[in-house]
Amino acid sequence: MPIWERPEPQPRAAPVPLSREKITAAAIRLADAHGLESLSIRKIAKELGVGPMRLYDYVANRSELLDLMVDVVYARIADADRHSEWRATVLAIAHATREAALDHEWFADLLGGRPHLGPHALAVGEANAAALNRAPGVHGIDDVQRALGAINSFIIGAVRREVTERRTARSTGTDMAAFQRSLGPYLTRMLETGRYPTVARLVIDGAHLDAAETFDRNLIVVVDGIAGRRQADAP
Amino acid sequence: MPIWERPEPQPRAAPVPLSREKITAAAIRLADAHGLESLSIRKIAKELGVGPMRLYDYVANRSELLDLMVDVVYARIADADRHSEWRATVLAIAHATREAALDHEWFADLLGGRPHLGPHALAVGEANAAALNRAPGVHGIDDVQRALGAINSFIIGAVRREVTERRTARSTGTDMAAFQRSLGPYLTRMLETGRYPTVARLVIDGAHLDAAETFDRNLIVVVDGIAGRRQADAP
């Protein structure tokens, strides 16, 4: 471009004050709207009206940004009511985690996939571990470790499953007709081979269970099995 | 480029007979070696000595290829010993899933993140559901659905957690010194604030638990809690 056509250099645009918080908030907004897969540094920068490279003054790389996003969600989970009763605390954290993941489905994609070491994630872990430490069948740090592992495993898996299920339901449509049209030839044919009779029954008339209630019932079984009843069961 | 410098066209190289199986096998090889993140269509093609676009004659897109890879792993899980006893079957499937994920860590990344509808995944689901259907406290298809959900949730979460843990251990080094050097300033400082006393104890002297044994013990609690003892507990 010849210099006389070159755009008049703007008098140093009023600097948009950037910060890790603003960047993280914008990233969460975009991830909520369009999913993790389509979340890119460039789009976040565009959302903030800034060149892509500006973000690297505040964030080392994409994966660090994901860590920041995750910890923001943990902050919300940490706000779950703290009860003095250990069981109520554990259940509250689990429910808060599930609800956070339903609000921010990308959170489920990240759950369990990286160590959660942000300050708020640590706070949630601390509250959970301290509660379990006060539970009746849990003696010593090893028991706490196992109990925490079992409960977190269940939460991670359950939340992931529910989110994936909800996604496929959204993309295929809820009713059976749309379902057969979408997974159509393939899955229907598969189930009609007769090789998967139990799965077929599950698919056909097992779709009506309430997700929240299922989560709650299974969670209680895990929590009481791991921490509550162990001692009570013993003679 | 002038035509006389143009490379002599090779006499149409002997066609490498390609197939979905060969492509999937190569993809698994690469994913085992370098992880999912660095697995690309182009690298798989190079591994097979073929142009990238050739793969699209056998596979619709990258995500379909991932589905194929996942189902190959399920084939191996489906080979887990089938026992007539429902409990032995459920435990065998769980252990086989864990071991497969430890051999193919990328499998853990995909676990729970997409619906598993390949023929072998369905076979595993069928075996699991049929076994639970024979379990004593499980009555009706709804109970099967809940029980299967609980167990699968636990497996997914536990496996993901174990794989991530193993990865960070690998990247930081196992011993405490290397650990503090790597997460160093940050995590150490965090734990020293005194805000996370229970977590600190877990980190400091909770590292010695055997992963396989922990998985097994927690799994048994979940399985028996969900399917076995429910009825026995009732009056």
Add this chain to the structure above:
DNA sequence: TATTTGTGAATACGTCGTACGGCAGAGATG
């Protein structure tokens, strides 16, 4: 032999994360 057809290879496009180089303004120095 002339023409059509089908198929594997190559090129092309838009997007990604991020390394780098240069430039404007502020402060320091003669």
Add this chain to the structure above:
DNA sequence: CATCTCTGCCGTACGACGTATTCACAAATA
């Protein structure tokens, strides 16, 4: 006051990615 350095800031650039499209050529047909 003149000049020089230094510090952010920003645009540009690069290599890799998934994949649509185009192209060249061997085999098949007329």
